Amino acid sequence: MSDTSPRIDRPLPRVTLREGAAHALRQTVLTGRLAPGAPVVEAALARSLGISRAPLREAIRELLDEGLLVQHRAWGGVTVAPLDATVARELYTLRTALEVFAFEHVWDRRDDAFRSALSKSHAALTQAIDMRDDEASIAAEFALHNVVYEAAGHGLLLQSWSAIRGRLALYWAAHHRAHGRPGPRRDAHDDYIRHAIGPDLDAMREELHDHMQRGLSTVLRFIENRKEQAS
Template identity: 35%
Template sequence: MTVAGPDPGLDPVVRESTPALIARTLRRAISDGIFAPGTQLGEAGLARSLGVSRGPLREAMQRLTQEGLLVSHRNRGLFVSDLSAEAVEDMYLLRTTVETAALGRVLDLGLGPVTADALDAAVDAMAALADEPRSEAMVGADLDFHHVLVEAARSPRLSRVHETVLVETSMCLHAMRGTYSDAASRLAEHRAIADAVRAGDADRSRTLLVEHMRDGLDRVRERGGAR
């Protein structure tokens, strides 16, 4: 009888801890606007709703506090972080930094064509929602495009940081109920970035991405999404 030994070609199965699963659930609820900025999160109520004990819930909430998604107010409790004008500007600064770094890595690795295919698929998903440019589904499809770009860089650290900043971006866009009155300009901006990535044009890709981020921040300011 042959007994299989350790196979270096197999990755170990990673099982998420209960606090990690709770953190993911809360992160998604914040991202989707279920818990709006400034909302107080009561520990007892959350534990009942999620069907978990307070120990792992506290650990999960601590993780989100470290990520900046929750903030503790002395003698008052934990609240979803608010969206001040300074916080939104800082959020877009971080997004721009992370996404341009990911873009550079994608092109350095010669992954432009395959990444562009994935980006085009994300734009196609947005195009299918063209009749509802301010919907939650469109917000999600928009952010999926940027998620695809950063994941294509194959950098766990960039991905980890980007996950948090995308939650903050989603909070902002949900609070504002979108920043585009029509889908045409939104689709054009994203498609142009994908085209530049496919062409392997690093300078144009970066310029388009930075302009897209600047435009997003301007739209937030104009619509009063930051307080």
């Protein structure tokens, strides 16, 4: 029983309107077309997407769980999550813990595929920075860290990381729009990669704390500037 049909890598995603709406809404938030704090009105949004409110509501619930939208109480309406220094600090401290955990898990299982994926994504990040493509830089940085989380082979960890990643993207994207130069510095990940491939796990732990601390400082400075600019 040979199959004459061409091999398909994976069944193409039967996309529902809810999934499409969630994706579109996510992009709208991350590109800032809906600014932090802006109200999200169901009827208007549904009309603009050309769908009914039912699937859109489910998509909104999805983004609420991701932390990109917030709802204060029932019938209160939902808004885009505002930028907040406390949340930013929590993002980076928890992210540090998760990434340390990821490295502890992957450490003894690091193979050539891991090292190659790491340096490959690092090269892509460097190139994106060189080309002054800020949006690509952000995506590349996510991809770089994603390599580690994927390699850990820990489903629950991956899920927790995803929950954080969404919020993080919100801050980076806002930063990106505010300045012309939003992406990470060109050499920001050199030490990170070096230690990630190296032999010393403790050194990697320390590097992670430093790396995150630097990232957090940048975000906090941005938030502070933004606040006094608003006043």
